Amino acid sequence: MDAIILQILNGLDKGSAYALIALGLTLIFGTLGVVNFAHGALFMIGAFCAVTLSRLLSLSHEVAIPGQVDFLGNPATRDVPYVYDIFGEAAGAAIIDWSVPLAILLAIPVMIAVGVIMERGLIKHFYKRPHADQILVTFGLAIVLQEIIKYYYGANPIPAPAPQAFVGSFDFGALIGFEPGTIIYPYWRLVYFAFAVVIIGAVFAFLQFTTFGMVVRAGMADRETVGLLGINIDKRFTIMFGLAAAVAGLAGVMYAPITSPNYHMGMDFLVLSFVVVVVGGMGSLPGAVLAGFLLGILESFASMREVLEIVPGLNQIIIYLVAIVILLTRPRGLMGRKGVMED
Amino acid sequence: MFGLDKKDGSLLLIVTALVIFAPFLLNPFPEGSALAQFNAGYPDLMQRFVIFGIFAIGFNILFGLTGYLSFGHAAFLGVGSYAAMWMFKLFGMNVLPALALSMIMSALFAVVIGYVSLRRSGIYFSILTLAFAMMSYALAYSVLATDMDGPTQQGLLQKGLTGGETGLQLTLQDPRILGAQTTADGNIPVPTLFGLEMRSATELVLGDWVFTFSAGYYFSAVVMLIAFYLSIRIFRSPFGMVLRSIKSNQQRLTYTGMNPRPYMLAAFVISGMYAGLAGGLMAAMDPLAGPERMFWTASGEVVLMTILGGVGTLIGPVLGAGAIKYMENIISKINSDILHSWFAFLPDGLEDFIVAIIYPFIGKGWHLTLGIIFMLVVIFLPGGLVQGGQKLAALFRRKKQEDTKSATTEPAE
């Protein structure tokens, strides 16, 4: 029982990442009708916002350590971050320690800027072009973005640890009546899940309760009509693109402590998130979220030893197997609308 | 000629000439010159050009004609390779039976995958094919690579059906029915065509130029020409026209009394067999079948080749395949050392400056260049390289020929 609860928690956690990426993909697809293969790269750039901030905060000057030498025999030096000089050693260390959550502040403007520039500079010229062209141009963009990151940050993963306050685990089981110590879960992963729920909720609330959101939703349903009403839908869609980029970026920032960011993490997530979007049903926001969590949980269960002993290798194929079964039983995914992306 | 009209006939003739003289055309620079780096006329790359050409031609029959975007075509490439390898291991080193089995196996896979996937259209179809290909990849990479003989045995299935990450290889212990286990000097035999070794090559030295004529290349080239010819026939046939009408208006087609499903399935299987043939040829040229051939990036690559060259055009996919393989094999090999030697004539400071500017785009940065080219082509040449060629031709001819252009190079959808 406790094993199953733990796997559900794992699944929700994995699903959070899938759902957040898929949500942004669906927003872009639903509003702009664009298949964005560069969406994984946006997630990756978000994660590198965390890395960048932690590097910026750790910018240091060298102080010689008397009496020690480095590996080449030169006098050894010690790096002292400038924030230590400004805020004092304790406060400076705390700021560096909190660099991942702080990176959210950096990521929001950066990601919105990246999204808006992408949309205005490139994507808007592709609204009327075939999906194949959209795929090619955004795929090219994704390669360019990740190669730029690789050029500056290298190919190896770079650690971006969570703040000390979130290191360690929470005894989740004790809370719901299990023996203490049976169901413990890392704080940061619980934070990630909660964060994802908040972001998803905020996006839905934004679309549901603001006039801006209402226009966008109407535009998703019928772009031309809304355009005829004299509403400048293009401008709103640009903002939507920025928003979707920000969602992907925030998902990336907060994910950095879970797996160390590297330049190709976007591509790793790209195919998976497309599967999630399609399983959820093209153009359906609730579908994307639902499919994200569903696939995350199923993937977690499939990696249990008890399951693998019965079906070896199931963990390798589970996502795709589920996708096939769902698409064959539900022609337009879990919550897809008719006629969207079917031709 | 061969039942083709004049235009198609001359296209076939041009392609044939290009393919025959490729060893010359791809080696325009003399040995030892700074530009020799850009020569592509060595057997392995020439073979890759024509093999991926076959793959892309086949993919175009499905995608270019019907508009159904398969994102899992690499699965058939992989199946073809594994089938050919097993034929080499168990039957004999002749390439023809191996290629036959490649096509049969890929056709079988295509029937099953196509039958299921074609129940959906649009992106749902794409994701279904992707899912099947990724499952094939995962199975080949891990599950089918586990030792099926037991740890102490050293039999044929020592590394499973697929050989895992390394790929399926020939060994000195293969129980071949026809032909020897090992050559006289104790090595693994190589694929042949009735005794003609695929790797054999001969050289022609003309002054500073060296041209290589490889048996494997010419064999693959002949196969490619046959494949290309058949694809022209399919494009110009009633079947091809029905496929185009599926892309254009599936509803009209059903109300005109045709059942699109078997047409789609036939197109899917034919294009799967092209992929299997390409996979078999890859194994015949270089006897190893690796699982990466089935990964989604490999499927994506053939999509990109087709779009880059020009979807739905006859020659476009071949051009796209050539362009991408050229980047991968030539641009990736330019290192900073070579750059410095090119610009050595410049003053040192200027040399370093220019090298520093170019360096991110070549060698290990070849992906960056590839990405930029994708973007440039799709932004400025929506019809792919073929459209670029037409624009150039029109520029030279200074004549307007709008009608024929629009009829032959409609981009996708």
Added chain:
Amino acid sequence: MGLLEVKDVNKRFGGLQALGNVNLSVAEQTVHAIIGPNGAGKSTLLNCLVGKLIPDTGSVMFDGQSVLGRTPFEINQMGISRVFQTPEIFGDLTVMENMLIPCFAKRDGSFALHGIRSVVSEGELRDQAEQMLEDVNMLDKRNMHSASMSRGDKRRLEMAMCLVQNPKLLLLDEPTAGMARADTNNTIDLLKEIKEKRNITIAIIEHDMHVVFSLAERITVLAQGTPLVEDTPENIKGHPKVKEAYLGEAA
């Protein structure tokens, strides 16, 4: 016994009774119009005839055989061709190619794998197609890219595509919807000509009374999913029930 016999057809969409006990008989070699106000169930009925929808109860017999449970292409192969409200043609193909597809369907059935034979060598079918194009005065447009034609030309092409198959029954779904008066008259002339030349059965769904009364020999009036009356145009014109349910509303 008519060519097309619709008996007691019912169709519900959730709570909405789209068709209720529809009975209809289209006699051979007549032009039979089905009229009715918006939402009367005309399109639903049409879709039941061509296999797009399956009625909940009732039977649809064509030429002595049931069409129920058959797919649209099977029904076409039985001899029913359909013209859509907005012209459905193969926009990426040339006019001649558009004409050849129905010719192939007629000759080869719903599937045939002619992958090697050249389209150019299909002399007989090409002649048929050209003849048909000439009949609809489109021979000069044979090499045009069909998507770039005017709406009227597309409509004529679509009819030509249906007629080249020599259908027993031609179903027309508001063939003049959205057309200018002149085009409408042209279409009426075209249909009259077709009728005279080919002696085929035509069922037409139409909103435009001018078209209906110029062409139809029998008229069925649908209202709220049930047929009100079926009679000749003269009788329909004066029928009080029709006036009340339909003409009155239209005015």
Added chain:
Amino acid sequence: MSKGNLTRRGVLKTGAVAGAGLALPTYLSAAGHEGFTNAPTGSTVTLGFNVPQSGPYADEGADELRAYELAVEHLNGEGDGGMLNTFSSKALQGNGILGKKVEYVTGDTQTKSDAARASAKSMIEKDGAIMITGGSSSGVAVAVQALCQEAGVIFMAGLTHSNDTTGKDKKANGFRHFFNSYMSGAALAPVLAANYGTDRKAYHLTADYNWGYTTEEAVRSSTEAMGWETVGTVLTPLTQTDFSSYITPVLQSDADVLVLNHYGGNMVNSLTNAVQFGLRDRQVNGKNFEIVVPLYSRLMAKGAGANVKGIFGSTNWHWSLQDEGSKAFVQSFGTKYGFPPSQAAHTCYVQALLYADAVERAGSFAPCAVVEALEGFEFDGMGNGPTLYRAEDHQCFKDVLVVKGKENPSSEFDLLEIVEVTPVEQVTYEPDHPQFAGGALGSCNNGA
């Protein structure tokens, strides 16, 4: 700067049938007149460096390439000579190889068998490379090794740790200096027993591919020989990035040691996840829970940050070694590039020198002569103590380093500390050891 790069064509093989149809027979080069593939004819010799330049191992590949460039410098008598000064064999003069200046070409393996073979083939066919070396994974090493065997050139493996490279998939033309899974297991087990006791229950997470299998097998068999019990093994997909669903079952089991048979990005993520789930703070069966990483890569370990602290593993070489060879190498690498070399750089540098030395001693570039010179070759001064290139399987036998993540690193390079230098006797095995059984070297191939 004027470094030249003369490419020179090589000939794979002259086919009589293909040749027959061609005109101008007088112009046909008599291919293979030297009797082997790509025999160098001019004043230079070309080596092919085939390393990952794109993909997850690109940084490791970049480090390998740095080492090769350094090796070429030293071979051509430039720079400070590095390990040439400490190498026990004194055949190399610093005047190239057999008096020919060393040139090189580079290629990108992309860490894919197909791409690696394509780039190796292009170096052999187009650039006339006489030897191929490099790589950062076993799948690629095995694939390229088989290609070189077929083409008739020498393959000097780069970083490849799977038993199979010199086991099931060994080839006469291929040589491996790097250590292997068996050696990791044999070196680690005694250290683990000494530190964690002999009564331990181990749980393995293993990357689902050939290297993972051989490493799991090696570590299992050597730890079980020490009295450990293996309570669970689970295969994880290579593409996995979040290992939480594999870690939580460990919490549920009664295991008190977790062995992560992962490398590269997999290792970084699984270790990070394991620490995140508090495994290191656990007490099971009255003992502290421990984590073991059989194969460490310092470059990759950096990605795991502080999580590596105190975790045991093994490595082929580390820059903090204080023997003369290592010091000389670190000195010249560090001077040129500003940071210490990785174990991948070290093995590649050594392989390049070993090849050059073998050619020099053999007096010929012919692969079979080189094979003969390398087989059974004993040397020292290359950073790992006295080393033997065993004739039976072309595997180097040398001391193995057991290392531990450092508690207080003094720099970003100072992540590992050497716990023990396991002597070569302890990691030597018979050529027909079950973990290496199957496959055969075959005979050396000169190609044309």
